[in-house]
Amino acid sequence: MVVLIQPKWPQTLADLQACLSAPLGSCTSCQGRSKTKPTCKNPISKNSRERISSVVLDILDSGSLSSAARHLERLASLVLCRRWHQKQAADKTAEWERRIREFLELKGDGEQEGGKGEAKAESEGRRSRTATVSVKATGSYVAKPSNTGRLSVADGVDLKPVMEKRLLSLVVKHETVKEEDDEYKPRLESIPFNPLPSKTAIYPSPVKKPTVHTFTPYYQRPLSTREINIAIIEKLLAPEEKAVGTGYIYGYKLPKAHTTALGTDTDRMIKIGYTKNCKRRMQEWQSKCHYIPDVVFAPPALHYIKLEKVVHLHLANERRWDMKCAGCRAENGKTTNHKEFFEVDAEKARAVVGMWAAWADLRPFDQEGRLTAYWAARLDALDLDDDGCWDKFVLAKGKTKKAGSKLVADGGVA
Known part of the structure; x- marks a missing residue:
């Protein structure tokens, strides 16, 4: 004879990993x-x-797919890297839900044997999503549904252990079925009855990320023109911190829906940074801060790492902190302060970056990353109290003279 029981939800980590x-x-x-x-x-x-x-x-305690769905979503987010694959979380959740359904609907080893009793048990298993186990035929005992939706069995029925496959369909036999753990004797009352939902559950949309930014001055006091110019000179004379090459100095705005803590728009807040791959860098910011950057410029530049620092110094009094980024905090609960924002018109920021990028094209550094003698001499001639001295330094053309058959700029390279 056959006794029907409900499928058992994964009870251990090993069960869930296999599922x-x-x-x-x-x-x-x-x-x-x-x-x-x-x-x-x-x-x-x-x-x-x-x-x-x-x-x-939480998933093991859920007992059913409908209860475990939101925990599966959380788990999918945790096992995917923040940098590249968070967008696959929904697909991973759907894959796991499919695997759990397959896990609960598997047939046992005994379905290979023929017989009318098997066909009937298989049909009953589909309708009620239950499994069958073999029992001893010691009388006219039958299984009856209890008031709680679970099955109870009359005295005398000797249940055999439920195997790792939760849906088994075994032929009624008098011999003992070998199980993985002969000491495991489950009771029917301990197996929860959690039928799968008839249709896909609808979950509320995630809470929209906050869009308010708190900007504060980067320096405790405004710097004088002389202080800024001296800092730029020191940066230009300093050796290269990293290998030279061509990269990009980018500037982007925040989305239009974002505001400052004072309720004003963020149109004049420009983030300026450097990168070797602009598209990839914007994807990283999007993943980290949960907004899509609005790129307003990204010119290629030689010595881009050094020149990004020079641009930051050039705009020192416009530099701002973005304190406790709302997007980063919503992701990991930790406070993140971004320090490369500038309260400046996009046109001015673009002009400053473009000026220094154009200057780098003049090859002002030697192969070891040091300023050439010509440009070092031009630094000595600067008026450090003139806030427009860098326009003259960068854009003014040196005199030319003939060297053999080539025209060579003073101190330049033929």
């Missing part, structure tokens, strides 16, 4: 899909690794 096909117990790298590899393998954050275990416990 989801994910290394939840030792997950240290991103599980996102890559173009060249099955998984990304980039390391996930320490914060994410620490939170995985508690979310796994």
Whole structure:
């Protein structure tokens, strides 16, 4: 004879790992899909690794797919790297929900044997989403549904352990079915009845990220023209901090919906930075701060790392902190202050960056990253109290003289 029981929800970490096909117990790298590899393998954050275990416990305690859905969404976000694959969280959640459904609907090893009793048990299993186990035929005992929606069994029925596959369809036999753990004797009352929802559950949209920014001056007091000019000279004379090459000095605005803490728009707040790959850098800011940057300029520039610092000094009195970025805090709960914002018209910022990028094209540095003698001499001639001295320094053309058959700028390279 046959006794029907409800499918058992995964009870252990091993159950869940096998069901989801994910290394939840030792997950240290991103599980996102890559173009060249099955998984990304980039390391996930320490914060994410620490939170995985508690979310796994929530899933195991859920007892049903409908209850576990929101925990699966959280888990998907934790096992994907913040840099590249957060956009795959919805796909990962859907994949896991499909795997759980398949896990609950699997047939047992006994379905290979024929017989009318099997066909009937299989049909009953589809309708009620229950599993069957073999029992001893010691009398006319039958299984009856209890008032709580679970099944109860009359005295005398000797249940065999439920295997790792939660939906089994076994032929009624008198011999004992070998299980993985002969000491495990589950009671029917301990198996929760949680039918799958008839249609996809609808979950509320995530809370929109805050868009208010608190900007404060970068320096405690405004710098004088002389202080700014001396700082620029020191930066130009300093050796290259990193290998020279061509990159980009970019500037972007915040989205129009973002405001300052005073309620004003952020149209004059320009973030200025450097990068080797502008598109990738904007994607990183989008992932980190949860907004889409509005790029207003990104000219290519030689010695771009040094010149970005020079631009920051040139606009020193317009420099601002973006305190406690709302987007970063919403992501990891930690406070992040961005220090490369400038309260300046986009046209002025573009002009300053363009001026220094054009100057770099004149090859003012030697192969070791030091200023050439010609440009070092021009620095000595600067009026440090003139706030327009850099326009004259950068844009004024040196005299030319003939050297053999070539025209050579004073101190320049033929």
